[in-house]
Amino acid sequence: MPVADFTPEFKRSADNDFDKLKLKLNEKARVVLLEKPTYAWVHTLRAPKIVNGQPVMEKKKRGGEEITDYALDFIGRPLCTGDDGILADDAVDPKNCPVCKRAKESDEVAPPERRFAVNVIRYGLQRDGSTISDPFTCTCVVWGFTEGVYNKLYGIAQEYKNRGGLIGLDLILGPCQPPEAFQKFDIMAGSESVWKLDEKLTEVVVKTYQNNKVENLEVACGRKTELRWMKDDLAKISARWRQAHGAEAETGGSAGTEQADLNTGLSELLNTKPVTNTTSANSTAQWSPVTPEATPAEQKPTTSEPTPEPQPQEEKKDAPTDFKSLLATLNLGG
Numbered sequence: 001m002p003v004a005d006f007t008p009e010f011k012r013s014a015d016n017d018f019d020k021l022k023l024k025l026n027e028k029a030r031v032v033l034l035e036k037p038t039y040a041w042v043h044t045l046r047a048p049k050i051v052n053g054q055p056v057m058e059k060k061k062r063g064g065e066e067i068t069d070y071a072l073d074f075i076g077r078p079l080c081t082g083d084d085g086i087l088a089d090d091a092v093d094p095k096n097c098p099v100c101k102r103a104k105e106s107d108e109v110a111p112p113e114r115r116f117a118v119n120v121i122r123y124g125l126q127r128d129g130s131t132i133s134d135p136f137t138c139t140c141v142v143w144g145f146t147e148g149v150y151n152k153l154y155g156i157a158q159e160y161k162n163r164g165g166l167i168g169l170d171l172i173l174g175p176c177q178p179p180e181a182f183q184k185f186d187i188m189a190g191s192e193s194v195w196k197l198d199e200k201l202t203e204v205v206v207k208t209y210q211n212n213k214v215e216n217l218e219v220a221c222g223r224k225t226e227l228r229w230m231k232d233d234l235a236k237i238s239a240r241w242r243q244a245h246g247a248e249a250e251t252g253g254s255a256g257t258e259q260a261d262l263n264t265g266l267s268e269l270l271n272t273k274p275v276t277n278t279t280s281a282n283s284t285a286q287w288s289p290v291t292p293e294a295t296p297a298e299q300k301p302t303t304s305e306p307t308p309e310p311q312p313q314e315e316k317k318d319a320p321t322d323f324k325s326l327l328a329t330l331n332l333g334g
């Protein structure tokens with residue numbers, strides 16, 4: 001059990017106290033973006049889960065193949081302190097960020113990834129999730145998402161670029177696929193944008209957005225931490241990997257049997273039936289950075305995934321800042 005201290009790192013920031021878009025298992029949602037997302041570069045820090053001095057192994061699907069790999073604990077998600085320009089060009093900024101520096105030296109730490117956050121209007125739906133609730137209700141929540149979701153939204157934005165674009169377009173999300181924690185769901189455009197159906201609805205939606213939107217979305221992307229906490233986390237990660245590799249070395253044998261022995265040993269320890277060894281010989285080298293929301297199917301080397309042209313910096317600047325300019329940017333005619 002973690003021990004708390006009365007120091008800044010343990011203080012929960014009130015900045016983070018806002019409602020987030022979260023779907024329950026099998027749930028659907030209907031939302032509309034009235035602004036462009038902001039983004040920040042963040043590191044997702046993970047380290048092997050150690051129980052009784054032994055690393056915990058788990059089965060993972062990677063590239064359609066089932067492998068056995070280290071189970072990882074979430075350590076933290078600090079904002080990268082690298083320079084935006086350098087990160088956009090080089091993917092890491094070892095000069096300005098200690099985590100980037102470590103990411104360059106070792107694969108125990110992943111390079112930063114863009115994480116996005118945007119205020120969205122979520123419509124109240126009927127119990128079956130198919131139609132808008134009566135009476136009409138809506139809430140303004142923060143939708144935090146990864147590069148993968150950004151790419152899906154980018155695809156929709158391209159498809160609708162001559163029909164008003166993504167902003168103001170109803171999106172249907174879901175149903176949310178298991179496990180719920182991954183928040184994995186399909187995204188498609190609605191056939192109509194409910195908030196544009198009549199003036200009353202438009203007013204309720206725009207006012208809900210105006211009065212409840214979160215201004216500082218950076219905190220929704222990652223955690224602003226002091227350098228020393230980042231360094232503490234890096235030390236913790238190194239120690240865990242040393243422990244994981246140390247325990248493995250004690251088991252002895254070649255790389256292939258090592259894994260099998262470990263699995264059997266762990267299974268005995270946990271009093272479950274032995275796990276079939278589906279691990280390839282070099283499984284320990286297969287640790288690669290994955291986003292926390294990535295489903296097992298998405299867990300593949302990042303290099304194999306083509307990404308569309310990113311839309312950098314300018315995204316932030318021209319977001320509508322007040323009610324009138326917001327309305328002006330939206331195609332209210334439908």
Ligand SMILES: [Zn+2]
Nearest residue numbers: 080081097100
């Ligand atoms: Zn960094």
